[in-house]
Amino acid sequence: MASTETTGAQGAVPLRKAPTGDADVKDVHDMSGLEAGLDALETVTVGRTPVGQVLLKRVLPPVTAIVVVLAVWQIAVSAGFSDPTKLPSPHAVWQELADRWNAGDLFSIIWTSVQRGLLGFLAALAIGTPLGLVVARVPFVRAAIGPILSGLQSLPSVAWVPAAVIWLGIEDSAMYAVILLGAVPSIANGLVSGIDQVPPLYLRAGRVIGATGLRGAWHILLPAALPGYVAGLKQGWAFSWRSLMAAELIASSPDLGVGLGRYLENMREGSDMAGVFLGILLILFVGIAIDQIFFSPLERWVLRSRGLNSRSQ
Amino acid sequence: MADTLTGPAAQTAGPAAYAAHLDHVSKAFGRPGAQQLVLDGITLDVAPGEFVCLLGASGCGKSTLLNLVGGLDKPSAGGIDVPGGRPALMFQEHALFPWLTAGRNIELALRLRGVPREERRPEAERLLSLVRLSGAYDKRVHELSGGMRQRVALARALAQDSQLLLMDEPFAALDAITRDVLHDELTRIWSESGLSVLFVTHNVREAVRLAQRVVLMSSRPGRIAREWTIDIPQPRRIEDAAVADLSIEITEELRGEIRRHGQH
Numbered sequence: 001m002a003s004t005e006t007t008g009a010q011g012a013v014p015l016r017k018a019p020t021g022d023a024d025v026k027d028v029h030d031m032s033g034l035e036a037g038l039d040a041l042e043t044v045t046v047g048r049t050p051v052g053q054v055l056l057k058r059v060l061p062p063v064t065a066i067v068v069v070l071a072v073w074q075i076a077v078s079a080g081f082s083d084p085t086k087l088p089s090p091h092a093v094w095q096e097l098a099d100r101w102n103a104g105d106l107f108s109i110i111w112t113s114v115q116r117g118l119l120g121f122l123a124a125l126a127i128g129t130p131l132g133l134v135v136a137r138v139p140f141v142r143a144a145i146g147p148i149l150s151g152l153q154s155l156p157s158v159a160w161v162p163a164a165v166i167w168l169g170i171e172d173s174a175m176y177a178v179i180l181l182g183a184v185p186s187i188a189n190g191l192v193s194g195i196d197q198v199p200p201l202y203l204r205a206g207r208v209i210g211a212t213g214l215r216g217a218w219h220i221l222l223p224a225a226l227p228g229y230v231a232g233l234k235q236g237w238a239f240s241w242r243s244l245m246a247a248e249l250i251a252s253s254p255d256l257g258v259g260l261g262r263y264l265e266n267m268r269e270g271s272d273m274a275g276v277f278l279g280i281l282l283i284l285f286v287g288i289a290i291d292q293i294f295f296s297p298l299e300r301w302v303l304r305s306r307g308l309n310s311r312s313q
Numbered sequence: 314m315a316d317t318l319t320g321p322a323a324q325t326a327g328p329a330a331y332a333a334h335l336d337h338v339s340k341a342f343g344r345p346g347a348q349q350l351v352l353d354g355i356t357l358d359v360a361p362g363e364f365v366c367l368l369g370a371s372g373c374g375k376s377t378l379l380n381l382v383g384g385l386d387k388p389s390a391g392g393i394d395v396p397g398g399r400p401a402l403m404f405q406e407h408a409l410f411p412w413l414t415a416g417r418n419i420e421l422a423l424r425l426r427g428v429p430r431e432e433r434r435p436e437a438e439r440l441l442s443l444v445r446l447s448g449a450y451d452k453r454v455h456e457l458s459g460g461m462r463q464r465v466a467l468a469r470a471l472a473q474d475s476q477l478l479l480m481d482e483p484f485a486a487l488d489a490i491t492r493d494v495l496h497d498e499l500t501r502i503w504s505e506s507g508l509s510v511l512f513v514t515h516n517v518r519e520a521v522r523l524a525q526r527v528v529l530m531s532s533r534p535g536r537i538a539r540e541w542t543i544d545i546p547q548p549r550r551i552e553d554a555a556v557a558d559l560s561i562e563i564t565e566e567l568r569g570e571i572r573r574h575g576q577h
Contacts, residue, residue, distance in 0.1 A: 031501075035445050035494050042458030042491075204385060205408035209473060210399065210425035219421060223412045306411040307455025 088274040093281070096274040105258070113244060113259035114286055116172070120179030121240045128184040128236065132191030132229075133217075146192070149185050157182030157239065158246035170253035175244060182243030183236040190232010194225030230302050234295040241287045260286065332477045332509030333359040333382055333400070338391035339534075340377055351377050353534035354391070361476065364503055364510045366524035368517060368563070370571050374535030375513040379481050382511065397476030405482045407462035409454045415465045416441065416450035422472035440468040444498065460491035464498065471506070478503075480512040484519070493551060496522055500547050517567060518560045522551045527563060531570045538570055 049057075070090055076082070077089040084092070100106040135142050135149060160181045164174040198221060206212075206220035222229075248261025256262065260283050267275030340352040351374040359365050367375045380386045382393055383402040409418050419437040428436060441447055444464035454462060463483055470478055484492045500523065503510055514520050520527045524543055531538040541563060545555045 031494065031497055032445055035498075038491055038494060039446075039458065039461055042460065043456065201404065201406055201408050202410060205402075205404065205410075207385060208383060208399075208402040209422040209469070211421075215425065219425070220410070223410070226412065305453060307453060308411075 085271070085273055088277055092274040093277045096272075096278045100278070109258055109260060109263050110282065110286060112257050113248065113261065113283075114290070116175055116259065117179070117237075117241050117244050117286075117290070120176045120244065121183055121237055123176065124180050124183035124187055124236055124240060125233070127180065128187030128232075129191060129229075131184065132188035132195075132232075135188060136192045136195040137217075142192075149188055149192075152181070152185040153189060156246075157243040158250070161247050161250045164247070165251055170251050171255060174251060175247050175256070178243045178247040179240045182239040186236040186239050187229075187232050190235065191225060191229045194228020194232065195221060197228055198224040226302050227299075227306070227308065230295070230299050234291065234299060237290060237295055238287065241283075241290070245283055330360070331358045332361045332363070332395070332397060333357075333511060334392075334394040334396075335378075335382070336392045336394075338378070338381060338388045338393060340374065340381060340386070341389045350534040352381075352388075353536050355535065355537060357528065357537065359477070359509050359511050361509055362507045364523060364525045365512065366520035366527045367511065367513045367530060368515065368520045368527055368567065369530035369535065370515060370532050370567065372535075373530040373532040375515075375530055376481050378535065379479050379511065379513050382477075383479050395477060399473070399475060400477040400479050401470035401473040401475040402479040403463075403466055403470050403481065403483045405485050407454070407459075407466045409462060409465055409469070411454045413454075414450065415446070415452045415454065415457065418454070418465060419469045419472045422469050426473060437468075437472070440471055441465070443471065443502065444468045458491075459487050460495060463487065463495060467499070467502070471502070477509045477511065480510060482514055483512075485514070485516070492519075496551065497548060499523065500549075504547060517564045518551050518556065521545075521556045521560045521563065522549055529563065529566055529570070532574060539566060 073090055077084070077087055081087065097106070100109070131149075135146055157178050160178050161174075164177040164181075168174040168177055202220055202224050203216070206216050211219045244259075245261040245264075248256075248259045249265050252262065252265070258266070260279060264276060264279030264283070267279055335355050335357045338352060338355045339350065341348040341350045343349050355378060357365075367378065369375045377386070379402070381388050382395065383400050384395075385402075409415070410421070413421060416434070416437045419440055420433045423433045423436055424430075438447070438450060441449055444467055446461060446464055446468070449457065449461065449465065452461075454465075457465065466483070484495050487495065496519070499510075502508075510523075512520075512523060521543060527541045527543060529538045529540070530536065541559065543559065545553065545559075549556055
């Protein structure tokens with residue numbers, strides 16, 4: 001097919017040199033047809049995965065993992081590897097959860113911590129974002145505080161708890177201070193590395209179409225840096241939550257109310273191993289839940305819309 | 314060819330007799346004392362509505378020259394005058410923004426040009442149909458083929474409504490069939506719009522296929538070596554005998570320029 005067409009075209013060479021109106025019309029027809037064919041051949045169609053596939057590939061594996069862990073746990077308890085004061089049975093932990101539910105303080109315990117964590121995270125977002133922008137774009141600031149900002153990420157923010165308590169007292173503000181010190185460096189560093197990884201071609205292309213200065217930052221730089229920024233947000237949340245739990249475990253005061261960390265510490269003081277396990281599991285559960293509700297969908301959306309998600313193909 | 318005379322460029326060019334004017338432009342890179350001269354005394358005019366190809370081997374500074382005309386860099390000496398304002402520029406890579414759809418990429422250029430909101434969408438649709446991609450408005454960049462991306466990039470460049478279009482080897486990364494199709498598209502759009510085009514390539518046949526004038530540059534430093542005016546009527550084909558003959562002549566000249574570098 002293709003070869004006959006090529007020979008035909010070569011045979012038409014003399015005609016092309018003096019195109020008539022007819023030849024032009026024919027040419028246009030050939031071109032749009034050819035182009036449509038090329039487009040159809042080369043376009044990648046990305047379909048949505050059916051629900052059954054989603055259940056099989058995304059829901060089944062984690063459910064299996066949880067079932068296996070519970071089974072191993074139950075076997076370990078039944079086989080008597082350890083006495084019940086050190087290793088409670090899954091059922092005892094479940095009973096503890098039911099007791100808390102019946103006592104009516106389950107949600108207030110979770111909410112106390114979640115609300116602190118999210119508020120602290122939002123504050124960290126409001127501080128970390130402009131900070132990251134300034135560090136990324138102003139060489140003097142970067143040289144001055146860039147290394148400190150990276151270094152702060154490796155300093156466990158629980159190290160700030162004693163200082164925060166002395167400065168701010170055993171109050172909510174001390175909790176927030178510890179969250180900020182944990183999350184702000186992550187968020188700022190995420191934005192800095194996001195901006196550093198923006199391909200220079202985008203910035204040049206932006207300048208060509210007139211996106212300079214602030215308009216360039218808004219239309220080109222920030223959207224281009226979004227994947228790194230979202231990764232920073234994810235890590236920032238993880239750091240917020242960890243710092244908060246550490247702070248709640250250490251700082252004890254009736255004014256603070258009972259959050260998850262305090263609940264866990266109370267159970268330890270009462271040597272209630274089922275309660276300790278429940279505390280650990282709830283902290284883990286909340287951390288995963290917030291990530292799955294907010295940050296993972298955000299990250300998936302950012303990556304998928306740019307064709308960066310290999311799972312979409 | 315007659316189309317170019319009636320195009321908008323011919324009407325609005327006004328007093329300026331050129332779409333771009335380069336007057337003894339030189340460019341050196343590096344620290345003072347250890348400078349390397351990349352462009353040396355380039356003097357070149359692009360007439361309104363003219364299609365000029367800059368041809369040269371690696372290291373002749375043709376992309377640097379395009380960046381200077383596009384205002385992305387400043388010359389070390391000499392002057393550049395582009396009376397029509399900021400030129401549009403197309404790169405070898407499509408340089409479309411992956412966080413926007415094809416249509417939104419074009420609308421961003423319109424928005425930055427100051428087109429009112431309600432006019433942007435219809436204008437973007439019009440530009441997409443101009444490059445024969447009417448259905449692609451909502452497509453993400455990664456859903457388009459290489460040739461389609463370059464057509465969207467062309468539509469985005471046209472959205473700047475500039476009288477001068479700079480093209481930096483825009484088809485070099487495409488397969489031969491697609492490149493052929495895009496040559497036809499570019500020729501059609503150029504002759505309909507009356508744009509001036511300054512097109513950089515190292516592909517001699519491409520230059521002869523497209524241009525009214527081919528400017529051969531020598532390398533290190535880049536200087537203008539020779540010029541050819543091409544009067545083979547459009548639409549040409551890359552297989553045309555006349556295109557092939559002239560390509561052979563120009564290729565010989567280009568090889569001669571390259572050989573000179575092996576001699577010292």
